[in-house]
Amino acid sequence: MKIFSADQIYKADKSTIEKEQISSDMLMERAATRLFEWIHTRLQGAQVNIQLFCGIGNNGGDGIVLARHLQEHGYNIQVHVVNYSEKRSKDFLLNLERLKDRKIWPDFINEDSSFPLISPEDIVVDAIFGIGLSRPLDQWVANLIGHINASRAFVLSVDIPSGLPMDRPPVSEVIEANHVLSFQVPKLVFFLPQTGIYIDQWEILDIGLDTEFLTHEEVGYELIGPPDVLPLYRPRNKFSHKGTYGHAVIIGGSYGKIGAVQLASNACLTVGSGLVTAFVPKCGYHSLQTALPEIMVLTDDDDENIEQITIPFVPNAIGIGVGMGTSEDTAKAFGAFLKKQENPVVIDADGLNLLAKHQELLKSVPAQSILTPHPKELERLIGKWDNDFDKLEKTKKFSSKNDCVVVIKGAHSITIYKDKGYVNSSGNPGMATAGSGDVLTGMITGLLSQGYEPLAACVFGVYLHGLAGDIAVHQYGYEALKASILVENIGRAYQELLRPPNRENSQES
Numbered sequence: 001m002k003i004f005s006a007d008q009i010y011k012a013d014k015s016t017i018e019k020e021q022i023s024s025d026m027l028m029e030r031a032a033t034r035l036f037e038w039i040h041t042r043l044q045g046a047q048v049n050i051q052l053f054c055g056i057g058n059n060g061g062d063g064i065v066l067a068r069h070l071q072e073h074g075y076n077i078q079v080h081v082v083n084y085s086e087k088r089s090k091d092f093l094l095n096l097e098r099l100k101d102r103k104i105w106p107d108f109i110n111e112d113s114s115f116p117l118i119s120p121e122d123i124v125v126d127a128i129f130g131i132g133l134s135r136p137l138d139q140w141v142a143n144l145i146g147h148i149n150a151s152r153a154f155v156l157s158v159d160i161p162s163g164l165p166m167d168r169p170p171v172s173e174v175i176e177a178n179h180v181l182s183f184q185v186p187k188l189v190f191f192l193p194q195t196g197i198y199i200d201q202w203e204i205l206d207i208g209l210d211t212e213f214l215t216h217e218e219v220g221y222e223l224i225g226p227p228d229v230l231p232l233y234r235p236r237n238k239f240s241h242k243g244t245y246g247h248a249v250i251i252g253g254s255y256g257k258i259g260a261v262q263l264a265s266n267a268c269l270t271v272g273s274g275l276v277t278a279f280v281p282k283c284g285y286h287s288l289q290t291a292l293p294e295i296m297v298l299t300d301d302d303d304e305n306i307e308q309i310t311i312p313f314v315p316n317a318i319g320i321g322v323g324m325g326t327s328e329d330t331a332k333a334f335g336a337f338l339k340k341q342e343n344p345v346v347i348d349a350d351g352l353n354l355l356a357k358h359q360e361l362l363k364s365v366p367a368q369s370i371l372t373p374h375p376k377e378l379e380r381l382i383g384k385w386d387n388d389f390d391k392l393e394k395t396k397k398f399s400s401k402n403d404c405v406v407v408i409k410g411a412h413s414i415t416i417y418k419d420k421g422y423v424n425s426s427g428n429p430g431m432a433t434a435g436s437g438d439v440l441t442g443m444i445t446g447l448l449s450q451g452y453e454p455l456a457a458c459v460f461g462v463y464l465h466g467l468a469g470d471i472a473v474h475q476y477g478y479e480a481l482k483a484s485i486l487v488e489n490i491g492r493a494y495q496e497l498l499r500p501p502n503r504e505n506s507q508e509s
């Protein structure tokens with residue numbers, strides 16, 4: 001699903017209005033009707049106190065229209081206009097008049113007003129600012145937002161939590177939304193660590209914006225869910241054999257860190273690589289052969305570290321770096337190995353740390369290779385960033401310059417290739433556990449080995465990894481979720497992804 005910028009959303013509005021030959025207030029009516037339907041379906045007329053805080057722009061206008069619908073259906077409402085500017089939008093004013101025609105007179109909150117009491121049992125509709133926020137809030141507006149946050153009432157935000165800009169981190173107070181009803185498209189800020197913290201849950205309301213525009217407009221980011229990953233899946237062929245699915249090699253490990261290679265190799269095999277060989281220092285031989293009878297093991301001459309990498313065949317895919325250590329000898333072996341590679345490789349963990357330490361090695365990384373850093377590893381590679389948005393821009397530049405795919409691991413892992421980002425939607429906090437990244441590296445390597453293109457292997461692999469975690473969490477809970485359990489659930493994740501839609505349900509919806 002595409003993620004649009006504020007400018008693109010305004011363009012989509014304009015295009016819809018022109019094509020359908022409707023007025024802008026009709027689009028506002030449509031948007032607010034969706035809001036009303038969402039609330040009405042859930043509340044079914046319940047006499048809970050609903051306090052609507054409306055700004056003076058179109059986000060506020062949505063709130064005012066919603067108030068009218070709620071009142072017409074007998075809900076118990078209080079409407080507050082947050083009077084932060086004299087520059088009221090045309091559709092806000094129009095709908096304010098319509099509200100007054102129905103004998104609903106909002107109270108106006110100004111700089112010197114006292115704030116209304118909000119009980120924890122109330123529902124707050126936050127329609128103060130939408131995607132038009134362009135500068136820091138006046139102090140009294142920030143105070144009002146603080147007052148709403150302190151109320152412990154359920155807060156439903158219209159389009160985006162008020163105070164949250166679309167393209168940079170906030171500098172003042174932001175509504176902490178329990179639920180965001182966002183129009184038509186998800187917003188990038190929902191998925192970034194600095195801004196996603198203001199949102200518990202979000203949902204898209206389809207307000208019928210021009211599909212032609214939405215389909216053809218190029219975007220910088222996409223949100224990846226099942227409809228995006230399913231077309232990437234490569235079905236198995238009846239007459240296939242293990243050779244069809246490639247021979248992958250996982251290179252890594254050092255004394256005390258052989259487990260990382262075990263997890264990655266197991267994940268690589270479980271995701272479907274035909275054959276898997278692990279290359280480790282000698283100390284890893286017995287444990288790997290015992291733990292994973294299906295994989296083959298090659299060893300370095302050294303007992304504890306990798307000092308020379310020799311693979312006596314040409315693998316279909318290589319994942320390198322997990323548990324590998326960063327000793328000088330390993331760095332030399334890594335550098336020499338990279339120079340010999342022609343096909344994309346997957347580089348993780350200490351492989352990334354070595355690249356950061358010896359930046360001259362970057363030119364030996366084959367085109368379209370995959371780098372899977374967590375934020376600290378990314379910082380070592382690309383340097384410090386000012387904020388999450390800057391981090392993404394810098395990563396895009398790094399990816400373009402070095403022709404590599406970068407998977408920024410996190411709550412919503414983002415795969416970057418050149419000027420495009422793919423935001424993952426699966427996964428949960430239980431996956432923040434030792435070895436989770438090793439499993440991902442193994443999975444991506446296993447997908448590459450089966451013939452997935454590098455970018456597809458990342459987007460598909462990251463989603464499947466998160467889905468395995470989402471399935472596992474039902475049985476284990478967040479705390480007890482271990483990386484090996486993720487591997488055990490890769491098969492179920494495939495099944496879940498490929499499960500045909502329930503026909504009855506799909507007919508109803």
Ligand SMILES: NC(=O)C1=CN([C@@H]2O[C@H](COP(=O)(O)OP(=O)(O)OC[C@H]3O[C@@H](n4cnc5c(N)ncnc54)[C@H](OP(=O)(O)O)[C@@H]3O)[C@@H](O)[C@H]2O)[C@H](O)CC1
Nearest residue numbers: 028031057058059129130131132133134135136137159183
């Ligand atoms: N397609 C859709 O998604 C539709 C969305 N709708 C809703 O419209 C809003 C966007 O409305 P807009 O009027 O453009 O912007 P806001 O309501 O967010 O803000 C109103 C104006 O406030 C000014 N502004 C910005 N920052 C501040 C600030 N810190 N303090 C005071 N004032 C501020 C700014 O105007 P300026 O000219 O003064 O810069 C804003 O324009 C969207 O989120 C949806 O809720 C439509 O209803 C239907 C289609």
Ligand SMILES: [K+]
Nearest residue numbers: 126129160162
């Ligand atoms: K809002």
